[in-house]
Amino acid sequence: MTLSCRSVVACLLGFSSIAGAVLAQQGGATAQPSPPGGQQVTFNRDIAPILFHYCAPCHHSGEAGPFPLLTYADAKARARQIAAITSTRFMPPWLPEPQELRFADELRLSAEQIALIQKWVEQEAVEGAAADLPPAPQFVPGWQLGQPDKIIEVEKPYTLAAGGSDMYWNFVFRTPVDRTRWLKAIEIRPGEKRVVHHANILVDRSQSARRQESQPGTGFAGMELKIESETFDPDSHFLFWKPGTVPKPEPEGMSLRLDKDTDLILNIHLQPSGKPEKIQPSLGLYFTDKPATLFPMLLQLENDRQLDIPPGEKRFLVTDEFTLPVDVDLLAIYPHAHYLGKDLQALATLPDGSTKTLIHISQWDLNWQAVYRYAAPVSLPKGTTISMRYTYDNSSENPVNPNDPPRRVVSGNRSSDEMAHLWLQVLPHASADSAFDPRMLLQEAMARHNVGKNPADFEAHYNFAAILQARGVSAEAIQQFEFAVRLRPQDATANNALGAALLAAGRIDDAISHLTAALETQPDNFDAHYNLANALASEDKFLEAIEHYRAAIRLHPDDANTEANLGSALAETGKLSEAKQHFERALRIDPHHKLARENLEQIARDLKNPQE
Ligand code: HEC
Structure with missing residues (x-):
């Protein structure tokens, strides 16, 4: 569940002030009266x-x-x-x-x-x-939350082999909505429950994961996956299934947004049963007409780079620490390691020095991993430090060690690799002294933390820069994009983003050189053509700009801005009738395009009074 921002887009998220969320208290255990001394137990x-x-x-x-x-x-x-x-x-x-x-x-x-x-x-x-004898519990067969408003079935079932090791499979569900809808719940029916150990859903708003399918609908193998995201839209909900879970609707105010053209990726952990099993999961969607008013967010502590565990090592320690920049309510927690994980602990140290154990698992067992929700939200004030402390056992005494004899183990996505992740679902409070969505402040603090932790990590710098740029902290954003480009001088996305940031800051020549570099590695990069054309036009190099606008249009024929800007560049070179055609095209794509409309009116006047 790694999130990586991919381009610089302003944050346009709706936001309303957040009061402490009240979560329904879940039914507790029944009290067992112990029989009086010596009495027969029945x-x-x-x-x-x-x-x-x-x-x-x-x-x-x-x-x-x-x-x-x-x-x-x-x-x-x-x-x-x-x-x-x-x-x-x-x-x-x-x-x-x-x-x-x-x-x-x-x-x-x-x-x-x-x-x-x-x-x-x-x-x-x-x-x-x-x-x-008390009445036996009644279990409803089928959908636990009642008939879903919409059921999505997997297109092509997966056949799990009779034997062999555990399998991690990802099913890509194409969502069946033609406009943005809100969900009060998603119920996961994972398929044959004897072989499915756990499953969770990742929301893929940019449909990036489906590129890993060999054919549409087949799904793909992999224990962990990375979802790319183009916008500031942090993951917000744990959508997790394990045996015996009774699904619950999301808490009041926290409905889930589902957009058109979003994929839901179901990541399933399967254990062979001795005979081939056909796995055909389905999802039940429950709609609501109440949009979200509370915006939780998933925070990730991790330290995969520390993972380099020598064979035989019994207590290998991995830590990470993050200090909250805003007040939050902690709603749920999800620790994650693979087979060598042994003792997993998360602790909160509050600004007054007091500590709270958030979770402690002394006998980690990957097979029974779960998301744990708190019975009541845990209030953690700004300045609280959350620390994770995981120990790993890579000795032969660890009965589930995937290597016999033990070998050196580093981080990775295969089940024989290791991981050190701690996910927290928090509901940030709006802060009185900042107009920003508090999730953005959290995201920024997290990105700053990641850059400090992994200074040679391209993605850490890139993501940090993208957030700074979205927040309007332009000088620092440029600096972080520069770090990213220094780490990967050929990267088209980073060069384009740096070029765009420089352009916005008025440093046109520097912008042109990075945008040109982006196109050298990736000649069909729409953004780079568009940005470069704008940079050239701002230096009155209209003929060159026109070339790049045309290249951009060949890549994205439906972009109203490109059409309108091409029209403007053509008008500057005196080609009024050709300019007119492009303004008209822009208006066909977007009838409200202001620049295109104004320019068209101007051209109409100019053509009427040519002497002016
Ligand atoms: C969350 C689901 C879940 C709950 C709750 C649960 N079990 Fe199980 N149980 C399983 C599964 C799944 C297995 C199959 C073994 C495995 O996958 O490790 C199992 C296996 C067993 C076994 C056989 C173990 C073996 O070695 O063959 C026994 C006995 C058992 N459970 C008893 C219980 C008892 C008693 C309780 C309640 C006190 C309980 N279980 C609660 C899921 C559960």
């Missing part, structure tokens, strides 16, 4: 409530659990196994240690509950009085 009175709440969501037919746990007979048949597996806390799968900040839907048995199960098995696992 299934109906003591054990069934535990299994119904903590196990049945996955252990019923059609779900991920390999057998149902809904009746006395189900439990009795596996009583010893249940006692063993709950005492090691392998089931129910719940990674975080207990902590002060509570998560919604915590699925962690208390020590008393575990002891009760042990005692039940020791006492021969009796059933008890029928009257004590």
